Amino acid sequence: MKKVILGVSKAFFLIFLCFAILFVGTGIYSITFLGVPLSINKITSAGLKIDVFSAQGLELQEFNSFNQTRADFAKIPTHVASAFISIEDKKFYQHNGVNFPRMTKAFINNITSCSLKEGASTITQQLIKNTHLNSQKNLPRKFNEVRLAIQLEKQMDKDEILEHYLNAIYFGNNCWGIESASQYYFSKPVQYLTLSEGALLAGMIKSPNSYSPIKNSKKATIRRNLVLSEMQKDGIITAKESIDAQNAPLGLNINKERKNKLNSYSQSAIDEACEVLNLTQRQLAVGDYKVYTYQNLDKQLKLNALIEKSDIQSDFAVIDINAQNGGIEAFVGASDYKILEHKRQIGSIAKPLFVYGPAVNENILSPASLILDEPLSIGTYTPKNVSGTYSGYVSTRHALSKSLNIPAVKTASYVGLEKISNYAEKLGLPLDKKDFTYSIALGGMTYGYNLKDLCGAYTVFTSGGKLARPKFVKYITNSKGEVVYKNPEETTAVFRSDTSYLITDMLKTCAKTGTARKLAELPYEVAAKTGTVGTQKGNTDAYNVSFTTEDIVGVWFGNMDNTLIKTAGGNQPTALARDYFKKIYATHTPKPFEMPTSVERVNVNQFELENNHILLRANDFTPEKDVKTELFSRFNLPKTVPMEYFLKPINLVGFVENGKAVLKFTATNAQDYMIFKTTPSGTNLLKTINSQSGAVTFFDDMPLNQKVQYFVVAKAPNGQETTSQTITLISTNDAPKAKWYI
Numbered sequence: 001m002k003k004v005i006l007g008v009s010k011a012f013f014l015i016f017l018c019f020a021i022l023f024v025g026t027g028i029y030s031i032t033f034l035g036v037p038l039s040i041n042k043i044t045s046a047g048l049k050i051d052v053f054s055a056q057g058l059e060l061q062e063f064n065s066f067n068q069t070r071a072d073f074a075k076i077p078t079h080v081a082s083a084f085i086s087i088e089d090k091k092f093y094q095h096n097g098v099n100f101p102r103m104t105k106a107f108i109n110n111i112t113s114c115s116l117k118e119g120a121s122t123i124t125q126q127l128i129k130n131t132h133l134n135s136q137k138n139l140p141r142k143f144n145e146v147r148l149a150i151q152l153e154k155q156m157d158k159d160e161i162l163e164h165y166l167n168a169i170y171f172g173n174n175c176w177g178i179e180s181a182s183q184y185y186f187s188k189p190v191q192y193l194t195l196s197e198g199a200l201l202a203g204m205i206k207s208p209n210s211y212s213p214i215k216n217s218k219k220a221t222i223r224r225n226l227v228l229s230e231m232q233k234d235g236i237i238t239a240k241e242s243i244d245a246q247n248a249p250l251g252l253n254i255n256k257e258r259k260n261k262l263n264s265y266s267q268s269a270i271d272e273a274c275e276v277l278n279l280t281q282r283q284l285a286v287g288d289y290k291v292y293t294y295q296n297l298d299k300q301l302k303l304n305a306l307i308e309k310s311d312i313q314s315d316f317a318v319i320d321i322n323a324q325n326g327g328i329e330a331f332v333g334a335s336d337y338k339i340l341e342h343k344r345q346i347g348s349i350a351k352p353l354f355v356y357g358p359a360v361n362e363n364i365l366s367p368a369s370l371i372l373d374e375p376l377s378i379g380t381y382t383p384k385n386v387s388g389t390y391s392g393y394v395s396t397r398h399a400l401s402k403s404l405n406i407p408a409v410k411t412a413s414y415v416g417l418e419k420i421s422n423y424a425e426k427l428g429l430p431l432d433k434k435d436f437t438y439s440i441a442l443g444g445m446t447y448g449y450n451l452k453d454l455c456g457a458y459t460v461f462t463s464g465g466k467l468a469r470p471k472f473v474k475y476i477t478n479s480k481g482e483v484v485y486k487n488p489e490e491t492t493a494v495f496r497s498d499t500s501y502l503i504t505d506m507l508k509t510c511a512k513t514g515t516a517r518k519l520a521e522l523p524y525e526v527a528a529k530t531g532t533v534g535t536q537k538g539n540t541d542a543y544n545v546s547f548t549t550e551d552i553v554g555v556w557f558g559n560m561d562n563t564l565i566k567t568a569g570g571n572q573p574t575a576l577a578r579d580y581f582k583k584i585y586a587t588h589t590p591k592p593f594e595m596p597t598s599v600e601r602v603n604v605n606q607f608e609l610e611n612n613h614i615l616l617r618a619n620d621f622t623p624e625k626d627v628k629t630e631l632f633s634r635f636n637l638p639k640t641v642p643m644e645y646f647l648k649p650i651n652l653v654g655f656v657e658n659g660k661a662v663l664k665f666t667a668t669n670a671q672d673y674m675i676f677k678t679t680p681s682g683t684n685l686l687k688t689i690n691s692q693s694g695a696v697t698f699f700d701d702m703p704l705n706q707k708v709q710y711f712v713v714a715k716a717p718n719g720q721e722t723t724s725q726t727i728t729l730i731s732t733n734d735a736p737k738a739k740w741y742i
Contacts, residue, residue: 036144038151042131045162052266054295062266071179075191079183080198081162086230087202089123097124097153098146124149127165130282131507168282171201172208173337174262174281178257185213187253195241198226213250214337221250254336263317263333265300268340269293269472276473276485283398288479293472296329301337302583303330310576314557314565317451318576321552325489326459328469335560342560343448347531347569348403350443352503353457354417356400358415360421361499367397367506368604368630370613371407378438383409393613400506401514403530405442426494427457428469433725443531455554458545461504462552498598498633505631511546514647515570519546519578525592530569530717538564544573548590553577580691607669621717623669650712650724661700661729663710669693671714678709702731
């Protein structure tokens, strides 16, 4: 046993030694070749600004400044500053910039877990990271962080470092610095923050998104209480003060003047720039990066003006995406937090993407295909139409334009969940494993998607089946004017071009006579889909996604706290999209959608479709009244009717009633029917029925006590004939005889 323990110890020591050599070697390399110089200006700069430009090269006149109001250390309450020290760096006033014992412990934990999860950064190191370095977790960055932190401690005293730290850290919702956070979350200056409020802010910075008191008040409360407990352990507050603060409400009072700035075009572009460069907003500002976007200033101003006149009683967002390259040309939203950072349920907006698009692409359905709308259960899943009623056999075009639920779920079952998941991945809308149920056909899912990615997926219908991922940022330059990022504008093939066009054409029907019919008055081609999410108590989300050959416009109404709204997708969101189109197309008309050569107009036999639910191509013999034109993919054309189809057997039934022959048979519009009568004097044509469908009843006067034969001849459009069986009838005197005993 001792040998085993000794062997394990030696192995662990060798692993530790290898990592130590790697760590030291990386440190020497980082210092020698990747050394970042310390810049006091990056730490002390106030009023930082990021320049953002429109597609026309004009600077966006929207709020995107940082640390406009810095908090002087003297104005920051002691209990607020102490909260950050207790939770982030207990030895702040004792170390020289780096807490080596704590770092060593974290280093060992990282070795044993084979990760770099624990950083053990001091407040000084965090300040260096936020102002000088990127957010990558690697050894070179860590060595630079340590080196610069030690240098900084030699040039600033502790209170100065703490002041700059509190003015540089990120609190979520575009709040950089303690003053900005205090003004946003509590609508008051930092000097008036209570113990509970200060602890709440201190707890947030570990993960502003996870511990957001707006998004997740429960997690934020638990984290705040942990900070208060640590402050009590450190002897900063008493047990009573800790308990009282832990029992206090969060006390949020969101600053309404700032909330719309979270969802401006400018802010969204900055957020994207930070993501693609892996830098913080402060680092973008300090580094003098310039962000060039796809914004069409004319469209943005028209959208802003429209929103100002609209009476919207909930959170909302509107996005306009270039239909060809995915560039976001206009965006506006209003909420207490960044809308594009959050995922929402999408409702029936999913149907063209996850259901009918894949079904058409897999040659399972065409716009004319029939689906039986009826009560349905798949295992324990029992979907229902919103109306609670069922329509029987309906075409795919009708089902999509009216957003019927049962046909969508049935179609999803034809496609299969595995294929749906594959298509979703290509669309940039990957499914969670929990979403592998047929409720996905109706947009029911665990997390959902943000409006940008959702509307961006609709580029497959405007770009010939190819996905153009939506982007705010076209390119970014550094302080030297060098391009450090350029959107490649790459596309991903998802659907065939014929699939794209057929879905678009069905969504044009939706905009004319379906759930998006508020768009019907527009004098140009527009396609649209609506979506509504809710419960029996009411609606929580309402969508409209509409598009022309130039623009994809997405509108969302809802509340991030899921309080109910008084609208549905086909109502105010669709009306808003309509009014926006009127503004941007006031002086020109978008081109119509171009039909690809892989799509064909085909005449189908409407009688067979409606009566026998068979999709067949019409031919020269089909009566004109029964011919309907529909669009088809050349890869999935309807079958031509074989001539044998017209020569259907005739089942003639006859009997005598009140001295008359009663003849019955079923006719179809594919044949002409001639009724013949044979008597001793010969055979005569009684009547010809021309292409009539349905049950036929014919009456004929009969002579008394004489046998008469009847038969029917059907003539097909090609001239071929078929004859029914011959039936013989006789009329007798059936009057009752007088009784002899009367």
